[in-house]
Amino acid sequence: MSEPLLPTDPASIGGHRLLARLGAGGMGVVYLGRTEAGALAAVKVIQAEYADEPDFRARFRREVETARRVTSPWAVPVTGADPDAAAPWLATAFVPGPSIEEAVGRHGPLPVRSVRVLGRMLAAALREVHAAGLVHRDVKPANVLLAVDGPRLIDFGIACATDETAITSADMVVGTPGFLSPEQAEARGAAVGPPSDIFSLGCLLAYAVSGRPPFGTGAADALLYRTVHDEPDLAGIEAEEDTEDGELLTLLHMCLAKDPADRPTAEQICTVLLVEDLVPDGGPIDWLPDDVVRGIADRSSKMLALPDIEPTVADAPGDAERPSPGRRRLLLASGAALLMAAGGTAAWAALRDDDPPGASASRTRRWAIGVQADLSGSQRTAGQAQERGARLAIEQFNSRKSKPFTLTVKTADDRGTTEGAPAAAKKLIQDEDVLAVLGPSNNETALEVLPTYDEALLPVLSVSAGGLLLTSQDYRSYLQCRPADAVVAFPMAVHLAALKGARLPGLLQDRTAQTYGWEASQSTTLLLRGFGLQPYPRVIPANTEDVKPVVADMLGAGIDSFIYSGYAPGAARVARELAAAGFEGPRLAPQAVLDPEFLELAGDAAEGWLLTSSFIDASAVPAAAAFRAAFRKRYAAEPGYYAAEAYDTVNLLIQELVKATKRGQPPKRQELVGLLRKSRYKGITKEFAFKPEDGTFDGWGVFLHQVDGGRFRFLGEAPSEV
Structure with a gap:
């Protein structure tokens, strides 16, 4: 541990x-x-x-x-x-025991009596939390530690006072999917009160006694949907009222009520529902299985046996004995031997002091910009476009006569998979010449490797990944060079709100798209409601081939416009059904549908569809004319989507490197992160700026495309308001 x-x-x-x-x-x-x-x-x-x-x-x-x-x-x-x-x-x-998550994962579900005692004591903890005017908002198995004398609730990092404005957005889903309440899942803001913690407690107790979350596992959007709409899975917990199992089952049903008003309070759980499980004052509590108790004892003994650390130079007392010259020479010799073994003569040369002050390190090595992308997998078109855009920017910089240093590109192909991503990231991190990385090219690979890049404090700039999870995590080295997926979906609601006579938009979320589809539909729903339009929503299971029934249902409800939230193949199926039914109202979809596959599969039914994106069509933007000409000359092809965005991002990097290079030395990786987050750059695609605290994109940069004549026609920047 x-x-x-x-x-x-x-x-x-x-x-x-x-x-x-x-x-x-x-x-x-x-x-x-x-x-x-x-x-x-x-x-x-x-x-x-x-x-x-x-x-x-x-x-x-x-x-x-x-x-x-x-x-x-x-x-x-x-x-x-x-x-x-x-x-x-x-x-x-410090509590040496495991979390409930760890204990159940290692030893299996807890006995019913253990869970009843657990519920009694956690309810007592929540009673104090709520009495203090707080809502914990993240009661989950990982946030409860087990000790011999009882559990301990931890982590108040996202707790919120009931009488204050939260620092997080009112529209943000806060908590852990699978263990949060329906009001959290729907981001109801002020409606998330003490009853929300009681629902989460019910989820936690159900997990502890059954070994599985009551709303299953899987993608975040699926968990949130089930939390709001489905009944909990409490199979295997006995229902006889005169047994401990039956009483626990009754409690779980009460805690997991969809309506917050139907749930018991923490006080009621302590004093009425589980009153027979009173905890003795100061006395021993025999409440955990023997194998869990043995694990706690083993950990306790190991923690108590940890030795103290010898004082370091930084905090040693003034009269501490300093290393003798002989000792110092031995340490230096050992360090040099390790460096030689790890990096050979190049590592030794890096420590030499032979060059005069101001000598340029670029005389002996070329600094590099790394590119981690899908260069050979299913999304290679976008990955290769980014690599080409990056190379063009660097080649143009290297052609300058007065350049202060020379750059090169080093690539790492992750094939667009989470299996290939870690090795690609490791390759770039271990290359000391790499100062920053462009990529990864999709949400899944980015989530897989950003913690690794964080540990190395190597700046990572993504032009194509845009998932909500990327922006909600506290990454130290990440910069998102585009608006988030949820923001890219905004213009769909703005467009419909601006139309005269719009009354009932239909909104179809395809769960094949998992988190992406949920994010786009949720943000669109919130914005439509803000404009006074109540959508007619429908959700279809993943990999649904026959969409005719749901389309017929939506048309039968009288929808006058249609929004599809998912991927290109599903959008093509829906487009064909809408065309067959003669529907001619506005049809809209987010960026993932802006794919040649949609045109190929939908055929004539794709005509007129309006699509949003975070990228431009370089052939249709006057400011990109010089870039397009240079790209065609260099590669004998038109620049693909994301090529211009990668070109801009690398030029932003170059701008900050030039400003920060001193006496021929580049900035350190960690320093470069801070400089980039405070930077601004006017590119050919958009103006780049970031929020310094988390590196998220601080701007608009959303565009519209429409299917016209069997091709995507670029319409320009999307409106951000009605």
Whole structure:
């Protein structure tokens, strides 16, 4: 459960001697620490680069204040914090036991009595949370640790006061799909109150007693849909009222009621529904299976046996013994031997001090921009377009007479798969010449490797990945050089709201598209409602071939426009059915349908469809004329989608590299991340700007295309308002 400290980790934080790593994420690291008195603590340390971001520091300060407001024996107490430190930190009491998620995964479902006691104590914790005017909002198996004397509720990072405005957007789904409430799944904002935590508690208890989430597993959109519309799967839990199983089943049904008003309060669970499972004051609680208890004991002994760390130079006392010259020579010799073994003569040459001050490192090596993309798989057309756009930008830069350095391109083909992505990322990370990476080219591969790039602090700039999960994670080295998928779907609602006489838009979400389809449909629904249009929504299961019944249902309801949220093959099936029925109203779809496959499969039925995108058609944009001419000369072909966007992104990189290069030395990778997030660049496709705190795209950059004469005709920038 713990890992050794890295050489870059501090030796102590806030009076805690650090012993090991407990975990790491995009925004920081959680360490196992020991106080001078010998008490163990979990110390959450935020990366120093976020210290200058007021919004982030406010968020962390709120987490500290929120956690301190909860006083319950079943919630992990805060033992220290400094949100104003250069690297803000928060310490809580360390619990050596596993999470419910880990315990169930390793030992199987918990006995019914264990789950009843678990529910009683967690309800007591939530009673204190709600009494403090808070909503936890992320009650899930991973956020409950098991100890011999009872569970501990942890992680108040996204908790919110019931009487304050959340820092997160009111329209954002906050929580963990599969363990959140219907009101969270539908992003109802202020409607997410204490009953939401009770629903999540029901999900958690169902998981603990059955070993499976009550709304199944799979893509986030599927889980959210089932949470709102389907009944929970509680099969296998006995229903006889006079048994513990039956009483637990009754409680689960009450907690998992769709209407928040029908759920019990935490107080009612403690004092009425599970009153016989009272927890003795100060006495032992025999509530966990023997194998779980043995695991907790083993972990406790290992934690207590961890040795202290010797003081480092940074925090050693003033009278600490300094290494002797002989000792120092031995360390340097050992380090040189390791460098020689790892990198040969090139690594040794990098440490030499023979060049005069100001000598350029580019005399002996060429700095590189990496490209991780699908260059040989099913999405190779887009990946190859990005590589070509990047190469063209670098070749044009290298042709300048007064260039301060020379660049090259280094590629890593991930074949567009999550299996190939890690090796591609590792190849670029280990190449010291690579200063930044363009890519990856789809959401799945990006999610797979961004944590790895984060660990190396290697800047990653994506022009084609745009999933909501990418923008909701706290990645340190990521920049999204395009609006998110949900934003790209906005113009569909704007377009319909601007039409005179629009009354009832039909909205079909194809679950073949999983998260992508859900994001597009959710954002469109919210915006349509904001414009006063209530859509007629329908959802079809994944891989549905026969769409005629659902299309007939929607037409029978009297829809006057149609929005499809999914991929190109499904859109083609729908287009053919609409054409066969003689429907001539507006038909719209998001970027994924802007694919030659849609034209091929739909045929004449594709005519008139309006599509949104985050990319331009370089042949139809006057500002891209010079780029298009250079591209055709270099590659004897028209630039494909994303080629111009990749060209712009690499020119943005070059702009910041030129400004930051000093005395022939490039900026370090971590420094470059900060510079890029604060940069602005006017490209041929759009104006690039980012939110410094998370690297998300800060601008519009959404475009319209329409099928006309069997081809996609570029209409220009999409309107952002009616």
